[in-house]
Every structure is written in C-alpha cells, then in structure tokens.
Amino acid sequence: MVSKITLLPKDVGSLSRGLPPGDVPPQPETLFVLGANGGMSVAPDAGFTLVFGRNEPEVHVCVGGGDRHVSRRQGMLTRQYARWMLTNTGKRPIRFPDSRLVHGGDQAFLPAGYTPLFVVSPRQDHLLEVRISAARTGGAAGGPTVQEESTLGEERDLDDEEMLVLVCLAQRYLQGDPQPQPLTWAQVAYELKRLQPARSWTEKRAAHIVAGVRQKLSRDGVQGLMARDVPPPVGNALNHNLITDLLVTATIEKKDLRLLEE
Template sequence: MTLSTSLARGVAPAPPGTLRARTVTGELSAPPRQGLTVRFGRGEEPDVDLGVGVDDLRVSRRHGELTYRQGLWWLRNTGQQLVRLPRGRMLHLATEPVPLATGYTPLFVKGSGYREHLVELYVTGHDDQGPVSRRRAETVRPRTWALDDDERLLLVVLGQRYLLYEEEPRPLTYAVAAQQLAYLRPEARWTERRIEHRVEAVRRRLDRAGFRYPLLHDASQGRPRDNSLLHNLIKGLVESTTLVPPDLDLMEDDGG
C-alpha cells in the first residue's frame, strides 16, 4: 500500500513527530527517535534511505539528511548542489541545519540544467490524521484583488511582459508606459508623474490588505534604486490571477 493510499483510507495515525518522506522513486516513514538520521540522495542503500535524482549526476550520492533531536527533525544539505525550500530559501553544504515545521514541506534538489528533484516531507503533529483526501471538495479559488478600470489598464500596460509569460519579465518603464497610454487613452492624460502616484496608491492599498509580496520600502533606507516593488506588485497580481492574459485586449486600439 502506498503512502497516499494509506492516508486516504484512514490508516491509524502515526505518533506526533513521525516523518514521512516521498520521491518519485520511493517513500519511507521514520519514528521520532532521538538521534535517528534519514539520508537521501542519488546513491543506494545502505548509504541512503531514500533515493532522489537517481539518474542525475549533479545530485550527490548522499545529498541531504534529516536528524531527529530536541523534538524536531533537522534538515541539512550534505551535497554539492543547493537544496531549495519554500519561499526561496536555499541550503548550501555550509548552511546550518534548519528545523522542519509540523505538516507538509516540499524541498527541491538542484540537478542538471533546469532539473529540480522534489522530496516531499510531512511531519505529523498532535491529533494529526495526516493529509486527508479532498478529491470531491470544491476547489478553493485564488484570492484576487480589486482594481478599478484605470488601474487595471495601467498595470496591464506596465506588466504586459508578465502576461505574456516571458522568462524573467520586468515592468515597462513609466516613460514607455506613458507613451503607450497616451496612444490608447489620449483623453486620460497619463504622465510619468501620474503613473507613479497611481501605482504608489495601489501598492499602499494592497499592502494594507495583506498582499503576498512586499510593496513598501523601509523609509530609513532611502528611496529604492530599482523597480523591485513594482515587480512584486505585478508578479503578485499575475500569480493570483487578478491580471490574466485576456486583459491584454485592453491594449487594443479601439479606433482601429
């Protein structure tokens, strides 16, 4: 019986602190025993307990390990390539071990080219029934953010490269955006200054509403030298599907 099947069928829950780990080539369950270490990598038993990236020579034979101590599982990178955790956190060979939180944690082992090898980790908590199958439940829609018509047009123009899903997109400059807006909506009299003020107003409003990415800079550090906050704004709006590719139709010339 696979891990996913056993969870879905309601097998008796494991004691708190139990580690469950899974890759495309295997899975395991480890009890919360002081000093116990679980190793993963490209190698074979007994060098590793869980195989990952077994056909990728960029993955080390022993690429990482999880050790239970002080009531927590601690993750350490022992390989030559980086290990990536959620929120962009990276672990290097020289990085101190980090504790795993209760619940689900995905980690990615850097491989050859653009390959990244997924290791799924789950640490049980108190009264934890494990991941529950919700195949029949309604899908939770992403949280979207309210924009008025002017704001939507402005952000579509600034973020058109994001809506085309280009690699590593960046916003248009205010000067270029002002030129395009002057052509599309000459009566609105968009200027660089007006664009700047409108974008700042949107950033402040969404930051108060709990936007995912930072939208305001630390005033004590002076004015930011790049457009990283605008990048955060557009990236978050596209990821949340507040802005979607059909919005590019707003840039069509109505007079044509």
C-alpha cells in the first residue's frame, strides 16, 4: 500500500526539474513541498494540513531557519474545494513568482505544476518549492494516465553569451549575499571587459542582451519580467525577477561563477 504522506530527503533535488523519483507514480494532484532541509509529499485525500516555518521542531517543512523575521509557523497548505490552498499564518508576506503577495491571514489557491514560493524577509527571500502532480487525463487504450504540465520550473535555454552576461549580472545572488541586488550595467560592462578585453563590451550591449532574454521568457509565459507586469517604481525589479527565475529553475547555479574567472 502506498503511503499518503511521505518524507522527502534533503538531497532529493529541486522540484523544478520534475517529480522526485519513486517506484510508484504518485496519485494525481499529490502535493510535494521542499525546503532547505527536506520536505514532504501529501496525497490529495490524506486529510492532512502541512505546516511550514522557521522552527523545524514545530513544522513539517522548514523554511527560513535561523531568520527570526520568518515566523515559527509561517503558513500551511491544505486541501479545500478540491484544490490545494496556501494560507499565510505568519507576519511576513509570501510571494508568488509573478510578484503577487499573500499577506498574513490571506489565502491563495496553488496551480498545478511547479510553483516557487518566497517568504519575504528584510534579510533575504526564502524559497519554498511546491509542485502538484497533474490531474488524470484521458489516455489511449491503456486508460487514464498522469501527465506533467509544462511549468515555470523548466530550465531556460540560454546561449553562451546570454549565460555569461546573466551570471555576471547575478553574481551577488550566486555568491550568497544576504541581501543581493543585480550589478549595475557599469559594473557588468567593467567585468566583461576585464574577462574579454578584445570584445567591445558596453553597458548598452549588456543591457540589450538581458532585455532580450526577459522578452523571450515573457513570451513563454514567465511573469514579472516586463514593465507592464510590475507596479511602479520598477527599479531593479525586472532584473531581480529574471535572476530569481533563473535560480529557481537551476538555469544558473553557484558553479557557473567559474565563467567569471580569468
């Protein structure tokens, strides 16, 4: 008999790459949740409330451990009206990848597929990965099958030049800065000139490459990458949202900092 509630080990890998490996396919609309120290899967008919927050002994999935701005019990995930519901029970807002905020006491339904949630803190945003396996669809002669939807969690397709510029722009995030911001265009141009002195790197050229990536991903359905998606003042929000997407989809990783080595 397959358990309706299963623990996920810390080394299971990002949910952005798909469902965790298993001997038996999960029940449709099973909830998978992953924090920094592991996570849990919950079948839709388990009648179980999953609690997450910074105090690991009191919650099922730890997020923001060590950051006292995150509530000990920050939120919970429950099955309501045949859908998975997020309830923010803490003081800090929880941000969806499209920049929508769920404030304390508020609720929001979760879509099928992969959704990176961020507990917003003055120090940094803390990632809570959520994936809901797709509902059953009509199959061929073999009967119903489970299909994984195309989601925001798929690794992005970047060419070598785009990869270099974006790793340079996002290096403070990759270096683990507690309050990271994208580099300025002047800083990016300076770094690229240092790495490739024979090429004509300028602020305008770097900005044009990044704008092209934002436009490409926006056409593919990624939210928060164009000025129309973000309330003013825009500031660094567009590049911050782009970098966040590249991080949660594992398109860029800490190991990519080697691209900036001479």
